[in-house]
Amino acid sequence: MSGNITFTIIKPDAVSKNYTEAIFEKIEKAGFEVLKRKDVCLTKELADNFYEIHKGQPFFAGLVEFMTSGPIVVAALKKGNAVEDFRATIGKTNPLEAAEGTIRKVYGEMVSRNAIHGSDSDENAQREIRFFFTPEEVEF
Numbered sequence: 001m002s003g004n005i006t007f008t009i010i011k012p013d014a015v016s017k018n019y020t021e022a023i024f025e026k027i028e029k030a031g032f033e034v035l036k037r038k039d040v041c042l043t044k045e046l047a048d049n050f051y052e053i054h055k056g057q058p059f060f061a062g063l064v065e066f067m068t069s070g071p072i073v074v075a076a077l078k079k080g081n082a083v084e085d086f087r088a089t090i091g092k093t094n095p096l097e098a099a100e101g102t103i104r105k106v107y108g109e110m111v112s113r114n115a116i117h118g119s120d121s122d123e124n125a126q127r128e129i130r131f132f133f134t135p136e137e138v139e140f
């Protein structure tokens, strides 16, 4: 059975363009409750770790550089069928291929600057929430 929690990051491109609040409005309009959010600056070490599954990909170094280029906002979200529904809300990885009205279509520029992250499984949602929040911060 699929869970009701997922995790998101508003990436540096969207934060620097002041899209954060508009994106959270869209997230809430799509039926997600924002359980917890905070502003974070990633170090290279943290970004390396967060994206370790992509180590070895040609875009890895650029991804880490981008994710450490400015502040991000991380959040835990709640909704039935959270992971799948949130991936549908944000749209395809490449904003140019994302469906009309999705967050990446509206706020992303290109695959390497796609405005937002969404967990791809319940297991990764839990890992990613634990990565950014202390157990006390996520007592929900």
Ligand code: IDP
Pocket (backbone or CB within 6 Å): 054, 059, 063, 092, 093, 111, 112, 113, 114, 117, 118, 120
């Ligand atoms: P996802 O974010 O839609 O789950 P992943 O394949 O997990 O996509 O890739 C993680 C992130 O790495 C993407 O959101 C994007 O920022 C970046 N990325 C993925 N593929 C490419 C690429 O081909 N070129 C540049 N950046 C990429």
Ligand code: MG
Pocket (backbone or CB within 6 Å): 120
């Ligand atoms: Mg992914």
